[in-house]
Amino acid sequence: MTTSQDNLSSTFSALADPTRRAILTRLASGEASVSELAKPMKMTMPAVTKHLKVLQRAGLIRQERKAQFRPCYLVAQPLKEASDWVEKYRRFWEQSLDRLDLYLRELQATENFQKAPKKPTEVKVKKGRKKK
Amino acid sequence: MTTSQDNLSSTFSALADPTRRAILTRLASGEASVSELAKPMKMTMPAVTKHLKVLQRAGLIRQERKAQFRPCYLVAQPLKEASDWVEKYRRFWEQSLDRLDLYLRELQATENFQKAPKKPTEVKVKKGRKKK
DNA sequence: CTGTTATTTTACCTTATAGTTAATTAACTA
DNA sequence: TAGTTAATTAACTATAAGGTAAAATAACAG
Known part of the structure; x- marks a missing residue:
């Protein structure tokens, strides 16, 4: 099992971590830089960067470049698919x-x-x- | 990080695996024994048992005893919480x-x-x- | 009691996760 | 250019996940 996961799996997997859910919640109120996202967390920046990578791979966020900042923003599409699956129940x-x-x-x-x-x-x- | 996960995390985590989602889908149409659940899967019984344990810990299924069978049934409550979280987006x-x-x-x-x-x-x- | 079927437990392997510190890259600032 | 701030990458550690085969349990059927 390499790194090939279906969409739903990587979405749910991304959502399975409280830190990542907190990041998404934060991004729901607008884009934020990595350090802004890291500030309230009790972990180092590299750890946050890793969480962001997970969210990116799941397609839940994207990052742009603005000077030395890499602001992240929410992409909710995968959440719709997750929602659709859960709604069946x-x-x-x-x-x-x-x-x-x-x-x-x-x-x-x-x-x-x-x-x-x-x-x-x-x-x-x-x-x-x-x-x- | 031992084995203490909040509800949402363990729910999403349980849903992050295609095999487990298939099990839930199957259980949506009624209870099933472990071997019935295992039959369509391309993995051994112990592997299925493990998936069932994950689902149980997440509160998504329960098992009863009927003779030598351990029929599983769906408990959708945690899915509501997952749904509620996702719906915010x-x-x-x-x-x-x-x-x-x-x-x-x-x-x-x-x-x-x-x-x-x-x-x-x-x-x-x-x-x-x-x-x- | 013996065998058979259903399921779990044990022991083991491999890979993924989540975190760390230290070093590196990128882009602004003086 | 040198320094600073932002973020990532690298290297490493520990633990969790997902799987297997083989042994152990459980309960029924002769």
Whole structure:
């Protein structure tokens, strides 16, 4: 596995670091130089440069040159793709359809049961039959 | 940096792998055992088990026990948080506000310019003043 | 009890990540 | 030209990730 990652993977991977998310958040309010981005961080400049490289490779930022500064700016396009992927699961978190309901539906379909739980939100239900 | 990651980080990190995204996609259509999940993958069972552990740690799946099977099911809650984070940038990709526009606004505010680009979508504009 | 199927654990390898310090490059300033 | 500021590159370290093969567990089926 060299350095070839699909877009989604490198986008999510870039977003998986708090420092990088902070950088994007900062850039949402306008471009910033590397040192401006580094200032609030508790790490050295080279570390920040590396994070910027990750963001660049993911296509989430670009850098231009202005005198001795390399201002970075946000490119949100990859975020749209990430968003599109995640949105496919919206119904699951919205309808609390998270497997519990699936389980209950299944149960309802295959067995006859009486007490329906009042608020079936993310509670783990153990299939009664533990040991024989 | 031990093994303590904030939720968002571990969620994005879990989503950063195509195999794991495929697993979630598969689980969106109902629970599946580990071997069912492993079948279409070109890797060994232990590798799949590891991916499942990553997904579990991120809270994206849970596993129950049914005889000798460990069916996995989706828990979409963390995806909502990921979605919420990404959505904050929606205006950037929707309005194509991606720094180019910011730059143009800024330019418009500080200088007087004449030719407005027709479709200012993600084109790199070089600040004219290269050398003095 | 023995075997079989499903899954995990262990031990190991390779490559990627995240960070450091020190040196280097780039462009302005005096 | 020399000095300063901004940022990157190089070299190095430590740890995490993703994978494998082989051994260990778990639970069912005879």
